[in-house]
Amino acid sequence: MAAERAQSSIVVKATRFVLRDLLFDVARWPLWWYSTGTVNAARFLRQELVAVTDRLSIPILFRNLLKPMYGDYSRSGRIISVIMRLIVFVFRALGLALWTVFLVAAFLVWLLVIPAVAYQLILQLG
Secondary structure (H helix, E strand, C coil), X not given: CHHHHHHHHHHHHHHHHHHXXXXXHHHXXXXXXXXXXXXXXXXXXXXXXXXXXXXXXXXXXXXXXXXCHHHCCCHHHHHHHHHHHHHHHHXXXXXXXXXXXXXXXXXXXXXXXXXXHHHHHHHHHC
């Protein structure tokens, strides 16, 4: 009798787990994807842009754009340092712009994954 109760209890618990936990999680997943998941992805996007800006030293480069390099205060030293820093600034800003485009595209893919999968499922089943 005790063995039957234990087996019945295991069956009931397993059925409850499958019906409640697994099916509820599958139904709740799209809600998480477009609420908490999207907020987390946007935070990651922002943190990544800040980190890349710091790695490329763009704010420091911009602040020191007109300061002479290596303490050379001659006219030619100032002109060469401004030209060099402008070239470096343009290429680093271009790299940041390309990385930003990539991250925004990845975020848009994040947003469009579920509708694309649902559309493909409807096409296959219909």
